[in-house]
Amino acid sequence: MSNLRKFIDKIKPNFLPGGKFEKLHSTFDAFETFLFVPNTTSKSGVHIHDAVDSKRTMIVVVLALLPALLFGMYNVGFQHYNAIGQADAGFWQMFWFGLLAVLPIVVVSYVVGLSIEFAGAQIRKEEVQEGFLVTGMLIPLIVPVDTPLWMIAVATAFAVIFAKEVFGGTGMNIFNVALVTRAFLFFAYPQSMSGDQVWIRTKDTFGLGGGAVVDGFSGATPLGQVATSTEAHTQIVDMFGQSYSLLDTVIGLIPGSIGETSVIAIALGALLLLITGVASWKVMFSVFAGGAFMGLVFNHFGPDTASANLPWIYHLTLGGFAFGAVFMATDPVTASRTETGKWIYGFLIGVLAIIIRVLNPGYAEGMMLAILLMNIFAPLIDFYVVDANIKKRLKRVQVNE
Amino acid sequence: MSKLLSAKTKEVLLGPLNKNNPITVQVLGICSALAVTAKLEPALVMGISVTIIVALSNVIISLLRDTIPNRIRIIVQLVVVAALVTVVSEFLKAFAYDVSVQLSVYIGLIITNCILMGRLEAFAMSNRPWESFLDGIGNGIGYAWILVAVAFFRELLGSGTLFGIRVIPQALYDIGYVNNGLMMMPPMALILVACIIWIQRARNKELQEDN
Numbered sequence: 283m284s285n286l287r288k289f290i291d292k293i294k295p296n297f298l299p300g301g302k303f304e305k306l307h308s309t310f311d312a313f314e315t316f317l318f319v320p321n322t323t324s325k326s327g328v329h330i331h332d333a334v335d336s337k338r339t340m341i342v343v344v345l346a347l348l349p350a351l352l353f354g355m356y357n358v359g360f361q362h363y364n365a366i367g368q369a370d371a372g373f374w375q376m377f378w379f380g381l382l383a384v385l386p387i388v389v390v391s392y393v394v395g396l397s398i399e400f401a402g403a404q405i406r407k408e409e410v411q412e413g414f415l416v417t418g419m420l421i422p423l424i425v426p427v428d429t430p431l432w433m434i435a436v437a438t439a440f441a442v443i444f445a446k447e448v449f450g451g452t453g454m455n456i457f458n459v460a461l462v463t464r465a466f467l468f469f470a471y472p473q474s475m476s477g478d479q480v481w482i483r484t485k486d487t488f489g490l491g492g493g494a495v496v497d498g499f500s501g502a503t504p505l506g507q508v509a510t511s512t513e514a515h516t517q518i519v520d521m522f523g524q525s526y527s528l529l530d531t532v533i534g535l536i537p538g539s540i541g542e543t544s545v546i547a548i549a550l551g552a553l554l555l556l557i558t559g560v561a562s563w564k565v566m567f568s569v570f571a572g573g574a575f576m577g578l579v580f581n582h583f584g585p586d587t588a589s590a591n592l593p594w595i596y597h598l599t600l601g602g603f604a605f606g607a608v609f610m611a612t613d614p615v616t617a618s619r620t621e622t623g624k625w626i627y628g629f630l631i632g633v634l635a636i637i638i639r640v641l642n643p644g645y646a647e648g649m650m651l652a653i654l655l656m657n658i659f660a661p662l663i664d665f666y667v668v669d670a671n672i673k674k675r676l677k678r679v680q681v682n683e
Numbered sequence: 684m685s686k687l688l689s690a691k692t693k694e695v696l697l698g699p700l701n702k703n704n705p706i707t708v709q710v711l712g713i714c715s716a717l718a719v720t721a722k723l724e725p726a727l728v729m730g731i732s733v734t735i736i737v738a739l740s741n742v743i744i745s746l747l748r749d750t751i752p753n754r755i756r757i758i759v760q761l762v763v764v765a766a767l768v769t770v771v772s773e774f775l776k777a778f779a780y781d782v783s784v785q786l787s788v789y790i791g792l793i794i795t796n797c798i799l800m801g802r803l804e805a806f807a808m809s810n811r812p813w814e815s816f817l818d819g820i821g822n823g824i825g826y827a828w829i830l831v832a833v834a835f836f837r838e839l840l841g842s843g844t845l846f847g848i849r850v851i852p853q854a855l856y857d858i859g860y861v862n863n864g865l866m867m868m869p870p871m872a873l874i875l876v877a878c879i880i881w882i883q884r885a886r887n888k889e890l891q892e893d894n
Contacts, residue, residue: 430859430861432859432860433861444874469865469868470864470865470866471861471863471864472864
């Protein structure tokens with residue numbers, strides 16, 4: 283470690299103003315502060331400092347995403363080998379297939395996003411902000427495994443420039459950047475983001491796992507089946523028509539976006555986020571409360587369609603609901619900041635997600651649009667919470683006089 | 684009038700093309716810029732129509748400006764614009780029926796285009812006919828070129844065509860390229876207009892607001 287420190291100190295003058303690589307100062311600074319906690323302090327005003335700065339906070343979120351990522355890789359392989367009728371393939375074979383399928387997406391998302399971030403910081407002569415560490419990991423987890431890499435590159439570039447850099451970079455964005463990436467993909471290339479052809483990889487990956495798809499195979503996601511069902515009640519089934527139990531949807535060996543399927547893996551991440559206090563439990567809890575509430579309302583008073591009749595608990599375990607609630611809604615930049623506001627913000631996300639799922643047959647999944655919509659309203663909620671508080675206290679003053 | 688265009692009239696004509704552009708600087712006429720720019724052809728026709736209508740209505744209002752009672756001037760302006768819009772609309776129906784179907788209500792809605800009322804109120808009511816005519820031509824072309832620029836990218840990236848002719852080679856589709864569906868939706872027009880504003884302000888220091 284001390285050798286590394288010495289090496290960095292030795293090359294540092296090259297990157298300071300006047301040095302040979304002055305233009306790369308932001309890049310150098312990013313790597314230095316990434317490796318070592320900076321020993322500088324604020325030069326003006328009074329600040330309360332936490333030993334954990336935002337780089338360390340972001341790393342916690344990335345760690346929390348790992349269970350979902352690793353499970354997602356295994357699930358990609360699991361779905362693939364089942365689809366080609368080799369369900370007896372070993373655990374490592376399935377995981378290896380998934381790793382090879384998912385890793386390129388992770389690499390593309392990080393390379394494209396970070397290049398733009400570094401270039402942007404360099405142009406504005408600022409420090410490189412670390413927000414993309416999390417965004418770059420979220421993007422691969424919320425797309426179907428068969429999304430072409432160039433689409434991910436285009437969408438990531440679009441989202442980083444138009445949802446983040448133009449607003450002033452990390453901490454200034456109105457919308458969750460990873461969700462803007464997904465929204466761009468969803469509206470620009472709907473044929474690659476929905477339907478029943480994209481969720482399970484049926485082709486081989488780098489020559490691995492070749493084989494013909496078994497007869498009677500269907501790659502629709504559970505929510506996709508519910509949305510396209512014409513009957514009043516529908517049984518959600520796997521690719522060969524075997525029905526899924528509630529436990530199956532919790533474990534998550536079902537088709538879906540890479541990281542969203544397993545409630546257990548997401549719960550592990552949620553636990554880490556809550557123990558370290560990185561994410562707000564109020565937002566997380568109220569999203570689930572809102573979803574459950576709206577699910578129950580539709581169960582009892584909704585129209586007689588398959589998605590309205592889907593038991594409320596399935597609404598919480600299927601699709602991106604749990605993933606969005608834990609990792610997207612709790613994004614501290616785009617969520618409400620007031621404590622009361624967090625309850626309202628989270629609850630409305632849950633309610634809206636289920637409303638979109640049930641009432642709009644065009645969208646099988648509603649979590650993305652619900653969170654983006656509430657991102658817009660988060661500052662408004664905060665404004666009225668603060669306003670109400672001021673009015674309450676003002677009244678108290680007048681009574682005392 | 685020794686010269687055809689003095690420095691002032693030159694500014695009246697050319698200002699709206701860049702530093703005083705009705706769309707990117709004054710942010711007027713955004714609604715039709717979203718609606719008709721999915722394809723180049725309707726965007727171009729819309730741009731030409733608006734140019735003709737702004738120029739002619741500017742001239743007419745400028746000629747009438749001393750006789751119009753101040754309290755009913757908006758109604759008079761509307762009557763003039765509505766008459767011109769009806770003429771253009773009928774002309775398109777007669778000679779370019781397909782385009783007029785594509786543009787549907789948006790030709791009629793030129794009556795409510797903010798650029799028209801803006802120019803009539805701000806310029807034609809207080810200037811002579813020749814300057815008013817140049818102002819109308821300048822603003823119309825300023826509006827039209829933004830429309831055509833936006834439509835160029837929307838049609839190229841959204842449909843892979845320009846003026847309906849395929850320009851992105853089939854080979855590219857064969858290796859997996861897909862048209863961008865978002866480009867066909869109105870929100871993308873806003874983002875493209877924003878990009879033009881971004882480039883324009885980055886190049887012109889005087890357009891940058893301090894904050």
